[in-house]
Amino acid sequence: MTRIFSGVKPTGHLTLGNYLGAVRRWVEVDQHRADALFSVVDLHALTVEHDPARVRRLTRQAATLLLAAGLDPGRCTVFVQSHVDEHARLSYLLECTATDGELRRMIQYKEKAAPARAGGRGVRVSLLTYPVLMAADILAYGTDEVPVGDDQVQHVELTRDLAVRFNQRYGHTFTVPRATRPPVAARVMDLQDPTGKMGKSHENGAGIVYLLDEPDVVRRKVMRAVTDSGQEVEYDREAKPGVANLLDVLAACGGGDPEVLAGAYPSYGALKKDVAEAVVEVLRPLRERHAELVTDPGYVDAVLREGAERARGIARPVVDRAYRAVGLLPPG
Numbered sequence: 001m002t003r004i005f006s007g008v009k010p011t012g013h014l015t016l017g018n019y020l021g022a023v024r025r026w027v028e029v030d031q032h033r034a035d036a037l038f039s040v041v042d043l044h045a046l047t048v049e050h051d052p053a054r055v056r057r058l059t060r061q062a063a064t065l066l067l068a069a070g071l072d073p074g075r076c077t078v079f080v081q082s083h084v085d086e087h088a089r090l091s092y093l094l095e096c097t098a099t100d101g102e103l104r105r106m107i108q109y110k111e112k113a114a115p116a117r118a119g120g121r122g123v124r125v126s127l128l129t130y131p132v133l134m135a136a137d138i139l140a141y142g143t144d145e146v147p148v149g150d151d152q153v154q155h156v157e158l159t160r161d162l163a164v165r166f167n168q169r170y171g172h173t174f175t176v177p178r179a180t181r182p183p184v185a186a187r188v189m190d191l192q193d194p195t196g197k198m199g200k201s202h203e204n205g206a207g208i209v210y211l212l213d214e215p216d217v218v219r220r221k222v223m224r225a226v227t228d229s230g231q232e233v234e235y236d237r238e239a240k241p242g243v244a245n246l247l248d249v250l251a252a253c254g255g256g257d258p259e260v261l262a263g264a265y266p267s268y269g270a271l272k273k274d275v276a277e278a279v280v281e282v283l284r285p286l287r288e289r290h291a292e293l294v295t296d297p298g299y300v301d302a303v304l305r306e307g308a309e310r311a312r313g314i315a316r317p318v319v320d321r322a323y324r325a326v327g328l329l330p331p332g
């Protein structure tokens with residue numbers, strides 16, 4: 001059976017980008033057709049400046065949201081990364097496989113290291129090795145497919161390279177995974193700056209729709225979205241990135257093709273109105289289910305405990321095999 005692994009990082013509240021680019025597909029497709037594992041990757045949240053209490057809170061919130069979105073613990077495995085030691089264990093072996101040059105070339109490293117350096121805070125070594133830990137997440141489970149948004153594809157490519165290199169050096173150990181992307185909304189853009197990704201850790205939340213935003217907040221953010229010069233609704237990502245982004249979101253939420261949808265709108269205002277309502281409707285059941293689940297933290301804890309146990313059972317033999325393959329003496 002196909003094995004799927006993916007994850008979400010608790011560095012901020014989950015966004016519409018996370019949902020349309022990744023989580024919704026996990027819920028609607030992936031958990032039904034494969035042996036799928038989904039993780040709140042809390043170790044990854046320590047790669048940039050973080051507040052311990054906030055990371056803990058966001059980890060629980062992210063797990064609750066994944067369940068609220070419809071991940072069914074009867075069908076898939078939901079767990080917290082730090083509850084399974086194998087991620088960190090394997091990450092070290094992959095650090096011994098990767099080169100610093102290939103890590104320095106990662107786009108996300110360049111994007112995140114520059115502001116940290118400029119702010120005088122220094123760059124955590126773990127920011128550089130971030131994709132190695134991500135590779136460990138994926139390879140520890142013999143993963144075939146990694147459903148992600150566009151911004152993570154480069155990291156999955158690196159994961160493939162590391163798996164192939166490791167297998168060539170030490171004998172076949174890892175399955176070589178591949179990234180899968182959603183047909184639309186693989187890259188949802190910030191509503192205030194449609195040339196940049198809608199990311200959860202942005203300073204200013206005006207261009208970001210969070211999954212738990214109240215309907216009126218969602219409407220306000222969408223109605224204030226930056227659009228482009230001219231008045232005609234056209235799907236042109238280069239010339240009209242703001243309008244194209246709204247059409248992508250509409251297509252992802254309500255169905256249809258963004259180019260065809262463009263023809264149906266006489267003005268930007270009419271388009272924004274429909275986008276706002278479509279997003280509110282997509283998020284409504286998720287918010288309602290989340291409100292129920294937060295009243296039952298014991299349930300979420302139990303899901304995470306069982307998820308970690310199952311995940312450990314899969315990862316342990318794979319990582320043990322990798323330890324033996326590189327020449328480490330097994331404990332007697």
Ligand code: TYM
Pocket residue numbers: 005006007008009010016017018019020021022023041044133134137138146147148149150151152155185186187188189197198199
């Ligand atoms: P993260 O937490 O940034 O995002 C989680 C998922 O959401 C997708 N995504 C988006 N898709 C479309 N438009 C957007 N604006 C948008 N923003 C985020 C991401 O592509 C991702 O699929 N490094 C990963 C977490 C991770 C992981 C893994 C993922 C760690 N280990 C192993 C897959 C497999 C990250 O930071 O995702």
